[in-house]
Amino acid sequence: MTHRRPFIGGNWKMNTDQGAARALARQTAHGIGQTPKVELAVFVPFCYLLEVGRVLTEAGLPQALGAQDVYPEPDGAFTGEISCHMLRDCGVRAVLTGHSERRHIIGETDDLIRRKTHAALAAGFMVILCIGETLEQREAGRTNHVNRRQLKSAFDGFEPSWGERLIIAYEPVWAIGTGKTATPGDAQSAHETIRATIGEHLGADAAQSTRIIYGGSVKPDNASDLFSQEDIDGGLIGGASLDAQSFVRIVQAARGG
Ligand code: PGA
Numbered sequence: 001m002t003h004r005r006p007f008i009g010g011n012w013k014m015n016t017d018q019g020a021a022r023a024l025a026r027q028t029a030h031g032i033g034q035t036p037k038v039e040l041a042v043f044v045p046f047c048y049l050l051e052v053g054r055v056l057t058e059a060g061l062p063q064a065l066g067a068q069d070v071y072p073e074p075d076g077a078f079t080g081e082i083s084c085h086m087l088r089d090c091g092v093r094a095v096l097t098g099h100s101e102r103r104h105i106i107g108e109t110d111d112l113i114r115r116k117t118h119a120a121l122a123a124g125f126m127v128i129l130c131i132g133e134t135l136e137q138r139e140a141g142r143t144n145h146v147n148r149r150q151l152k153s154a155f156d157g158f159e160p161s162w163g164e165r166l167i168i169a170y171e172p173v174w175a176i177g178t179g180k181t182a183t184p185g186d187a188q189s190a191h192e193t194i195r196a197t198i199g200e201h202l203g204a205d206a207a208q209s210t211r212i213i214y215g216g217s218v219k220p221d222n223a224s225d226l227f228s229q230e231d232i233d234g235g236l237i238g239g240a241s242l243d244a245q246s247f248v249r250i251v252q253a254a255r256g257g
Pocket residue numbers: 011171175176177178179215216217218236237238239240
């Protein structure tokens with residue numbers, strides 16, 4: 001981790017219910033307190049955004065409210081979808097795009113992910129764009145190729161002024177929810193390539209200032225080793241974010257102990 005301010009996101013996925021979401025938000029916010037050193041967000045199921053937003057606001061962390069997805073069109077006949085305007089209306093500040101579960105389970109394409117990413121950035125959100133290779137792609141030696149392809153698509157038509165609100169999450173698909181983590185060295189090497197690719201598209205300054213976070217079975221026990229790598233600027237945490245104590249310990253690791 002370098003001069004870039006670390007970012008830690010908790011991705012709750014399709015978990016909790018109203019009571020559990022409220023309790024988890026409260027315990028998480030109280031465990032963490034105000035942390036100027038680390039930027040935080042929790043990515044909450046749509047139906048609990050308002051409730052969790054209230055809890056975070058009471059705890060003095062209103063800026064930590066995040067959504068797991070967004071639809072790129074402003075309004076209209078898109079049954080089941082949620083627009084940028086609706087998210088803003090619920091107090092959301094950060095949005096995930098391109099999560100591997102949306103790419104590989106729901107079937108989102110690079111093109112749809114680009115449209116979502118651009119719409120959310122244009123609407124003023126902080127966007128965490130997730131990229132990463134499957135096990136098959138990794139074993140075929142295609143890790144860098146896949147990351148480059150997913151980034152290239154997202155950077156097509158990208159406005160330079162959006163850059164400061166973009167965070168890249170490198171999440172090797174084989175490490176998500178499996179208990180298998182990339183070694184700190186492997187993750188660092190992928191992050192280095194990702195930073196170089198950002199440089200090719202957005203220039204050297206953007207490459208240096210853009211935060212690249214790691215996701216995939218980050219736990220309190222491995223967080224410090226990952227976050228101590230030069231190009232790893234925090235984490236996107238799935239399973240461990242559902243336990244407030246574990247998440248708080250990961251945030252402490254990002255603070256430097
Ligand atoms: P995990 O999920 O920490 O449970 O592996 C990470 C993610 O999907 O963002």
